[in-house]
Amino acid sequence: MTQTAPESSAVGAAGSDEHPKRFASLDPRTGEVVAHHPVHSAQEVTEAVATARRAATWWAELGFDGRKQRLDAWRRLIVKRLDEIANLVSAETGKPNADAKLELALVIDHLHWAARNAERVLRRRRVASGLLMLNQAATVEYRPLGVVGVIGPWNYPIFTPMGSIAYALAAGNTVVFKPSELTPGVGVWLADTLAEVVPEHPVLSVVTGFGETGAALCRSGVDKLAFTGSTATGKRVMASCAESLTPVLLECGGKDVLIVDYDADVAAAADAALWGAMSNAGQTCIGVERVYVVEDVAEEFVEQITKRAAKLRPGGQPSADFGPITMPSQVEVIRSHVQDALDKGGRAVVGGTESVRPPFVEPVVLVDVPEDSLAITEETFGPTVTVNRVRDVDEAVRLANAGKYGLGGTVFSKSRGEQVARRLRTGMVAVNSVIAFAAVPALPFGGVGDSGFGRIHGEDGLREFTRVQSVTRKRFKPVLNPMSFSRGGGVVGRLMAIVKARYGR
Numbered sequence: 001m002t003q004t005a006p007e008s009s010a011v012g013a014a015g016s017d018e019h020p021k022r023f024a025s026l027d028p029r030t031g032e033v034v035a036h037h038p039v040h041s042a043q044e045v046t047e048a049v050a051t052a053r054r055a056a057t058w059w060a061e062l063g064f065d066g067r068k069q070r071l072d073a074w075r076r077l078i079v080k081r082l083d084e085i086a087n088l089v090s091a092e093t094g095k096p097n098a099d100a101k102l103e104l105a106l107v108i109d110h111l112h113w114a115a116r117n118a119e120r121v122l123r124r125r126r127v128a129s130g131l132l133m134l135n136q137a138a139t140v141e142y143r144p145l146g147v148v149g150v151i152g153p154w155n156y157p158i159f160t161p162m163g164s165i166a167y168a169l170a171a172g173n174t175v176v177f178k179p180s181e182l183t184p185g186v187g188v189w190l191a192d193t194l195a196e197v198v199p200e201h202p203v204l205s206v207v208t209g210f211g212e213t214g215a216a217l218c219r220s221g222v223d224k225l226a227f228t229g230s231t232a233t234g235k236r237v238m239a240s241c242a243e244s245l246t247p248v249l250l251e252c253g254g255k256d257v258l259i260v261d262y263d264a265d266v267a268a269a270a271d272a273a274l275w276g277a278m279s280n281a282g283q284t285c286i287g288v289e290r291v292y293v294v295e296d297v298a299e300e301f302v303e304q305i306t307k308r309a310a311k312l313r314p315g316g317q318p319s320a321d322f323g324p325i326t327m328p329s330q331v332e333v334i335r336s337h338v339q340d341a342l343d344k345g346g347r348a349v350v351g352g353t354e355s356v357r358p359p360f361v362e363p364v365v366l367v368d369v370p371e372d373s374l375a376i377t378e379e380t381f382g383p384t385v386t387v388n389r390v391r392d393v394d395e396a397v398r399l400a401n402a403g404k405y406g407l408g409g410t411v412f413s414k415s416r417g418e419q420v421a422r423r424l425r426t427g428m429v430a431v432n433s434v435i436a437f438a439a440v441p442a443l444p445f446g447g448v449g450d451s452g453f454g455r456i457h458g459e460d461g462l463r464e465f466t467r468v469q470s471v472t473r474k475r476f477k478p479v480l481n482p483m484s485f486s487r488g489g490g491v492v493g494r495l496m497a498i499v500k501a502r503y504g505r
Contacts, residue, residue, distance in 0.1 A: 019038035019039075021038065021039035022036045022037060022038055022039065023036065023037060023039055023181065023208075023209070023210075024036050024037075025037060025092055025181075025182065025183065025184050025185055026182075027091050027092070027094065028093070028094040028182075028323070028324045028325070028326050028328075028359050029094045029316030029323060029324050029359065030316065034088075034091045034092055034185060035184075035185050037184040037185070037188070037208040037209075038208055038209070039208070039209040039210065039213065040207040040208055040209045040213050040216075041213075041216070042212070042213075042216035042219075042220075044207065045176070045178075045207050045213060045216040045217050045220050046216070046220050046221070048176050048205045048207050048220075049147055049149070049176050049217075049220040049221055049222055051202060051205065052147045052174040052175070052176050052202065052203070052205050053146060053147050053174070054201070055174045055201035055202055055203050056144070056146045056147055056173060056174040056203075058200065058201050059144075059169075059172060059173070059174050059201065059203045060144045060172040060173075064118055064119035064122075064123065065119075067115070067118070067169065067170060067172065068115045068116070068118070068119075068170075070197055070198050071111060071114070071115035071166070071169060071170060072112075072115055073197040074111070074193065074194050074197050074198075075108055075111045075112055075115070077193050077196060077197060078104070078107070078108060078111070078193065079108060081193065082101065082104055084189075085100075085104060085158070085186070085189055086100040086101045086104055087100075088185050088186060088189055089103065089104070089157060089158060089183075089186055090323075091185075092154075092157065092182065092183040092184075092185055092186060093154060093155070093157060093182075093183060093323065093326050094316065094323035094324040094326055094359070095280055095281070095322070095323045095326075096318060096320055096321075096322065096323055097318060098318075099279070099280060099322070099323075103156055103158060103159045104158065104159075106159050106438070106439055107158055107159050107162045107166075109439070109441055110159075110162060110163065110166055110167075110441045110457065111162065111166045112441075113441030113442065114166045114167045114169075114170040114441070114461075114462065115166075115170050117170075117442075117459070117462070118170040118171060118172075118462055121142070121459045121462045121463065122141070122142035122171060122172075122462055122463070122466060123141065123142075124139050124140070124141035125139065125140060125141075126138065126139050127139065127140055129472070131498070131502055132495075132498075132499075133472070134478075135474060135475055135476050135477065135478040136472040136473065136474055136475065137472065137473045137474075137475050138470070138471070138472050139470070139471045139472075139473075140468060140469070140470050140471075141468075141469050141471070142171070142462075142463055142466035142467070142468055142469075143172070143466055143467050143468075143469050144171055144172030144173045144465070144466060144467075145171075145173055145223035145224050145465055145466060145467055146173060146174075146223040147173065147174050147175070147176060147221075147222045147223050148164070148168040148173045148174070148175050148176075148222060148223065148224050148225075148226060148465055149175075149176050149177075149178070149217045149218070149220065149222035149224070149225040149226070150164045150165055150168070150175055150176070150177045150178070150225075150226045150227075151178045151214050151217065151225070151226070151227045151228070151229065151237065152164075152177065152178070152179045152180060152183075152187065152228055153180055153228045153229050153285075154179075154180035154182035154183045154326055154327065155280060155283040155284065155285070155326065155381075156280070156284075157179060157180060157182075157183035157186040157187070158186050158190065160228050160251075160285075161177060161179065161187070161228070162190075163445060163456035163457055163461065164226035164228075164249070164456050164461075164465075165177060165190070165204065167456060167457070167461040167462050167464070167465055168226070168465040169203060169204065170462060171462050171463075171465045171466050172466075173223070173465055174201075174202075174203045174204070174205075175203070175204045175205070176205045176206075176207060176217060176220070176222065177190070177191065177204060177205070177206050177207070178206075178207050178208070178209070178213055178214050178217050179206065179208065181208070181209065181210050182326055182327060184206075184208040187206045187208065188206050188208070190204065190206070191204045191205060191206040214237070215236075215240055218237055218240035218241050218246070219240055219243065219244065221244065221246075222246060223246070223247075224246065224247045224248070224249065224464075224465060225237065225241050225246055225247070225248045225249070226248070226249040226454075226456070226464075226465075227248060227249065227250050227251070227252075228251045228252075228285070229252065229253075230252060230253060230379075231252040231253060231405075231450045231451075231452075233252075234250045234252040234452060237250070238250065248454070249446075249452075249453070249454030249455075249456070249464060250452030250453055250454060251285065251407075251445075251446055251447065251451070251452045251454075251456070252447070252450060252451050252452040253285040253379050253381075253405070253407065253451060254285055254286060254289075254379065254405040254406070254407030254408060254426075254447060254451045255289050255290060255376075255377070255378070255379055255403050255404075255405040256276070256286055256287060256288055256289055256290070256405075256407055256408045256409055256410070256426075257288070257289075257290045257291070257292060257396075257399075257400040257409050257410070257424070258272070258273050258276060258288045258290070258291045258292075258409070258410040258411075258412070258434070259291075259292050259293075259393060259396045259397070259400065259409070259410065259411045259412065259413075259420060260273075260291065260292070260293040260294060260297060260298075260301055260412050261294055261393050261396075261411070261412060261413035261414075261415075261416065261417075261420065262294045262296040262297060262392075262393075263413060263414045263415050264297060264412035264413055264414065264432075265412065265414070265432070266297050266300045266301050266304060267304055268412065268432070269301060269304075269412035270301055270304035270305040270308060271304075271308065272288075272410065272412070272433060272434035273288050273291050273305055273385065273387075273410075273434070274305055274308050274309055274312075274385075275434055275435075276288030276410065276434040276435060277289065277383065277384070277385035278309070278312055278321070278322060278363055278383045278385075279322060280322060280323075281314060281322045281323055281324065281325055281326075281360075281361065281382065281383050282322075282361075282380065282381060282382040282383040282384060282385075283325070283326060283330075283381050283382070284435070285407060286407055286408040286428070286435055286438060287381075287435075288385060288410060288434060289375075289379070289380055289384070289385060289386070290376060290385070290386050290388070290399075290400070291305075291385060291386065291387045291388070292388055292389075292390045292395075292396035292399055292400065293387060293388070293389055293390065294389075294390055294391075294392060294393060294396065295389050295390065295391060295392075298387075298389040301387070302349065302367060302387055305365060305385075305387065306349045306350055306365060309350040309351075309363040309365050310350050310363070312362075312363045312383075313362070314360040314361065314362060314383070315360065322383060323360075324359035324360050325358070325359055325360070325361055325382060328358070328359065330381055330382065331356060331358045331359070331361065331382075333380065333381065333382070334356060334361055334380055334381070334382035334384060335353055335356045336374065337373075337374045337375040337378065337380045337382075337384065338351075338352065338353050338355075338356070338364055338366070338375065338384060339353050340373050340374040340375065341366050341369045341370075341373045341374070341375040341376075341386065342366075344369070344370045344372070344373050345368065345369075345370055346366045346367065346368055346369035346370065346373060346375070346386070347366065347367050347368055348364060348365065348366055348367075349365050349366075349367055350363050350364060350365035351363055351364035351365065351384075352364065361382050361383050361384075362383070363383050363384075364382075364383065364384040364385075365384075365385055365387060366384065366385070366386045366387070367386070367387045367388070368388065368389070369386040369388060371388075371399065371402070373386075376403075377403060377404075379405070393413070393416075393420055397420065397423045397424065400424055400425075401423075401424065401425045404449050404450040405447070405449055405450050405451045406425045406426045406427065406447050406448035406449040406450075406451050407426060407427060407428070407446075407447035407451035407452075408426055408427065408428045408429065408430070408435070408437065408438075408447070409421070409424045409426040409428070409429045409430075410429065410430045410431075410433075410434050410435075411424075411429060411430075411431050411432075412431075412432055413431070413432070414432075417431035417432055418431055425448060425449070426447065426448070426451075427444075427445070427446045427447040427448055427451070427455075428443070428445060428446075428447075438457075440457075441457060441458065442457075442458045442459070443457060443458050444456070444457055444458040444459070444460035444461060445457040445458070445461070480494060480495055480498075482495050
């Protein structure tokens with residue numbers, strides 16, 4: 001293997017005075033500038049992809065063992081510098097440092113799993129040839145695509161994109177990553193640290209900027225584009241990629257439901273609902289936004305969640321339960337959803353429109369909210385939750401499945417949790433816990449409907465960034481060879497006799 005001279009992993013160094021256009025990333029808690037980053041042009045994005053394509057051949061040729069060694073070294077470096085990246089995540093998102101470290105713990109576990117399991121999942125393996133092709137040896141193998149583009153979100157700026165980045169790299173691809181304009185420093189940090197352990201080629205490159213930079217990545221000729229963000233933006237990404245038939249993986253958020261059955265542990269359900277709804281200031285694609293409680297335990301549940309929610313406090317200090325609304329424009333969305341729910345007859349048992357105090361939003365718990373309210377039908381993405389009573393779990397499932405989203409869900413029930421879970425039209429469900437599926441590296445993650453399609457994490461996540469190659473190899477001359485113009489007149493007849501004898505019973 002020939003070692004080449006190092007190349008920069010970030011297209012235009014962060015804070016470079018030489019780049020003609022720059023923008024600032026801000027701490028949403030204070031408005032202070034965290035750092036400046038380049039606004040990369042379409043030409044620079046194209047050049048980044050071309051550089052990544054040259055690196056892709058080398059990265060793929062390292063093989064599973066070689067890539068695992070490098071990814072394991074990266075994991076150890078991330079652990080060593082965990083406080084540094086946690087502080088950066090906290091600064092760019094405003095989330096408490098403890099929550100940033102929790103996010104990083106998930107990143108480290110997933111990176112370890114992807115590197116460890118890539119060979120087992122993707123290597124060439126033999127498959128049965130079947131009766132008619134007994135003379136053929138058949139194999140299937142999952143080969144790298146080449147260059148994968150990743151467009152990441154700001155709410156979990158390291159965990160969510162690493163669900164694509166780590167698995168794409170482990171599968172043998174190089175990656176060009178466009179982080180959110182709200183959290184560009186996290187993306188640059190990832191590329192810079194990987195470059196420390198993989199100095200030969202930029203197997204992870206970062207381009208920073210706004211929507212135009214992301215659109216350029218869609219049109220840059222990458223072999224697949226993985227996007228996380230809103231459904232509306234996801235549709236635009238898909239349309240752009242369709243111009244070049246670039247396949248896409250879309251994770252577009254949700255309106256996740258928590259169902260509380262009559263025999264649930266109500267205290268545990270209330271605690272889980274509150275964490276699912278309010279952690280990270282409710283800015284979680286798989287966060288709990290709707291709760292349906294069976295009438296038998298509804299009063300107790302509302303009492304429990306009200307008591308717990310009233311104690312939570314947002315803020316910028318380390319002792320705060322959650323931080324600010326990272327994206328300023330989301331504040332008005334949250335306010336409008338709360339107001340609409342109240343205007344249509346819902347009641348606020350905790351907070352209300354007065355809870356919206358930019359950049360922070362205090363907890364809001366709404367009950368008896370009509371099903372046509374924005375707080376029920378659209379993604380709110382704030383520390384709010386609706387709680388509605390239902391006659392039974394059948395009604396809860398019907399209402400849960402009535403929406404256009406289908407990402408995750410939660411069921412609390414002592415006797416039939418898994419049974420109810422299987423009836424939900426979602427990609428993932430947690431039973432008697434909340435969001436647990438995201439923390440299990442072996443489980444695929446993704447949704448249906450307006451929540452998108454494709455899967456990250458687990459075996460499906462590794463295969464998502466590969467192309468399947470099937471190969472047959474003739475082992476010996478067949479007794480019957482119907483696929484030849486020199487076949488005898490009775491070959492097909494004898495073949496049909498075999499088919500009828502074997503499969504006609």
